[in-house]
Each structure stands twice: as structure tokens, then as C-alpha cells.
Amino acid sequence: QLQLQESGPGLVKPSETLSLTCTVSGGSISNSTYYWGWIRQPPGKGLEWIGSIYYSGSTDYNPSLKSRVTVSVDMSKNQFSLKLRSVTAADTAVYYCARDYSGGLGPFDYWGQGTLVTVSS
Amino acid sequence: DIQMTQSPSSLSASVGDRVTITCRASQTITRYLNWYQQKPGKAPKLLIYAASSLESGVPSRFSGSGSGTDFTLTISSLQPEDFATYYCQQSYSTPPTFGGGTKVEIK
Numbered sequence: 001q002l003q004l005q006e007s008g009p010g011l012v013k014p015s016e017t018l019s020l021t022c023t024v025s026g027g028s029i030s031n032s033t034y035y036w037g038w039i040r041q042p043p044g045k046g047l048e049w050i051g052s053i054y055y056s057g058s059t060d061y062n063p064s065l066k067s068r069v070t071v072s073v074d075m076s077k078n079q080f081s082l083k084l085r086s087v088t089a090a091d092t093a094v095y096y097c098a099r100d101y102s103g104g105l106g107p108f109d110y111w112g113q114g115t116l117v118t119v120s121s
Numbered sequence: 122d123i124q125m126t127q128s129p130s131s132l133s134a135s136v137g138d139r140v141t142i143t144c145r146a147s148q149t150i151t152r153y154l155n156w157y158q159q160k161p162g163k164a165p166k167l168l169i170y171a172a173s174s175l176e177s178g179v180p181s182r183f184s185g186s187g188s189g190t191d192f193t194l195t196i197s198s199l200q201p202e203d204f205a206t207y208y209c210q211q212s213y214s215t216p217p218t219f220g221g222g223t224k225v226e227i228k
Binding site for chain 1: 153163170171176208213217
């Protein structure tokens, strides 16, 4: 059974960089069928797609975040990662990693449990 | 970006009720429409993809329909475990976008 698990700091200071890693188990991140994505959800609000990556390293980002986001993949560790620079309180959210089986735009069929990241000094 | 608008934003229903949730796209997305269920403190769960295809393991009381700009998620007979928030999501063009959610509460 495929499992995804987010990891990283739960508290980040304003203007710093948020860094999260998603570890995939029960399947290979280099499977050419799938993309791998990051989605976030501010407390009490809806879902926002951040970006997706293919095992080859090809990426697609939400234009609203593109200038601050980098998603990368490490096939040797079966992981993919998110970096979000220059964070503000508006970036406080639960961050989810997910598998995407159709080209980077969803549907997202497997999700991690999510990790809350709070931006505060 | 394609805007996804769900209605209603919340509803109250009883066990056994038939429930319908609507999702409208700001432009045509053909059938690139997915539905998710989210319970408090949990990740979303994929229910329906490509407008009407039931994800493996999802009960058959869930169904989806529609094409173009207007879509519907129907729960034929609401069960206690179905009280949750439901989101639609378009996968027609980047960036993929989600509706604002419909919270289904117990009457």
C-alpha cells in the first residue's frame, strides 16, 4: 500500500524559507505513470495547489507562488521536497504531499497525513 | 485561473437522505472534474475522478455527473460516516483549482 509522509519544521520565522520533505513508501517515485504534488490548506479554509514534479525533474508551479517555490525530487531516497521562500503569516497552513496520476493536474489519489506549518516569530 | 464555485457552502441532512452538491467552473473543463471528501483533521480522499468515475473502494452511493461547466456530486443515501466537507477540483488546465467546499452536517 502506497504511503506518503510529510516531514519538516512546524514553525518558521517570517522572511525565512519553509522546507518540507515527502517520503514515499510502498511504491517508487520513479514510476513514469505518476506526478507528485504539494497542496496546502490554511486553517479553516480551502485547498490550494502549490506545484507538482515528475520523476525526471520536470516541474509545474502555481503562478501565484511560482516566484517563491522550488519542488525537487531525490529518487535515491524516494522523496520529493518543497521549498517556499520569504514566508509570511499568510503561508501558515497544513501542507500535504500527494500522488497525481494524470499529468500534474490531478486527480490526487494518495495523500500524506499533512503537516501544519506556522509562520511566526 | 479557472474558478470553481460550489453550492451550497453547507447543508444539513439526515441519515438516509439523498444529497446533491453542485460545482460550476468559470469556463469549460469538459469532464476534467474530481471530487474529494475531507473529514476534520484528515487529508482529502478522492471519491470521483473524470466527472463520473468512482475511485476504487468508494461506496456506490456516491456518484458524479456533468460536463462542460456544471457538475454534480450525489450521495444517494447519506450514512453517518459521510458527514464531512466535499471539494471539487478541476484538472483541465494549470493551475489545478479547488472549489470552496461544501460542509455536510447532521440535521
